[in-house]
Amino acid sequence: MNMVTGHSAPLSKEANMTPRAKRIVGKSIVVTIIAVVATFALSFTARLALQMPIDWLSWVECTFIPILIGMPVSAYIFAQAETIQETCDKLEKSYAALTEAHDRLTFVTSHDPMTGLLSRGEFIARMGRKRDEGECDTLLLVDPDHFSLINDEHGHSKGDEALVRIAKALVYLTRPGDSIGRLGGEEFGVLLRDVRKEQAITIAENIRRLIEVSPMVKGQQEGMKLTVSIGGAAIPPDADAQDVLRTAGRCLFEAKQRGRNRVSFDYEATKLRVVTP
Template identity: 40%
Template sequence: MTSILLKSAAVAFISVAASLLLTLIVVPAMGFPVSRTIWLSSTVCPLVLAWVASASTFWQTDRLKSAHRELARAHAQLAAAHRRLQEKASRDDMTGMLNRESFFAALDGSRRKSDRGALLIIDADHFKKINDSFGHLTGDEALLLIASAIERGVRGGDILGRIGGEEFAAYLIGATEQEAKRVAERIRREVELIRFRPVDERTIPLTVSIGGTLCAEEANVSDLMRAADRRLYQAKHRGRNLTILDADIPAAA
């Protein structure tokens, strides 16, 4: 408020100076004497009018600037909330991994940048038996342990998603065949090492079967999923707790 009064006072005094200057030039030029009344009118009128008008203008301008700042702040808060909602909508509620739709979108986006990489599909073995024997809450605990093991097994920057009830997927960005095999086997081993004791201190084994495929340059996401699914089916058919990448069929540890 003080700033507005000072600025409007400056405008008022400039107006008075300009009015007096014009009075000294114009009135004598018209052949009239500069009387006390003319001096008073030339001083008071611009002083009052300019002060009130400029104060009102500066006050409105200040309010408008404040409104713009508030609007910008609200817009920033809304954008941040929108980003948080988008992030939440893209994540699986239980594991925090990307959900199915978001995983495939991220996979497709990564494929557009680089054709090199490998896709792994990871499925928990005999998981229905855990749900049937101990209930779905215990099954959820087991899923969280498996999800954590998968996260430990992949490399930084790889894309992870939960694409089904007990099915996960990992896209290994830029991975060679040997790197993909090492990551797949590391995931399998991390899950196998879990000591899951839901009740009575009895350890329930947790294992996963993994099917994977290298990303051919011309293959789309559907092609990659079908190829990895075939390898996963082979891993399940050959006894589970197994990783199969392309035509390679290693023995389970």
């Protein structure tokens, strides 16, 4: 029993050493062994070259001096290195967490929380991007028909579901390089990058048809139908974003006036700078 007890204490101390302490001690032992071997090699080589005797004191000096000096010095250096590494790891984790928080904040401030689409400010900022000469984007304004009736007759939760349904249709029928935003309560904007009027009309018609034939919500009630009206306007290189929005808004109003559930591009790009009196 005593023998077992006598050997258990060192083992428990070794087992209780932290990984950090084990690394420091292990590296220090390796460095000390190298120092002892190097001291023996240099000292004995010098003594033999100078024809000096190698006595027991030489063995003691070459063994204990490197241990007494090298072990604590190397342990201190490795401990400082571990501390620096731990600090760097913490800083790296803090930077990653800060970057993630910044990305989340940027997304929240630039996107609509309900649909996940761009906010009005971010969408208009993308409309104002610099375009090369001859490059022409197209803006679509998408607005659900009789949306107030959906809210009044079926509740705001159904209205929210309708908006999400429209947002999904817009994402489905546009390209990754296009921009989609929620510009107001129920109005959406689609920025078709480097797409001219003819192709834009086709895309707008596809959006209108998809929303018309898709069930608005699960368990849709009789007579509960969702349609949209779409107004479009070209965005030439030198166009002002607000002028384009006004032109597309007039086209959207024209689509509503003509019976809704339709696409209108009646205002030409040459009228973008005409100010409404």
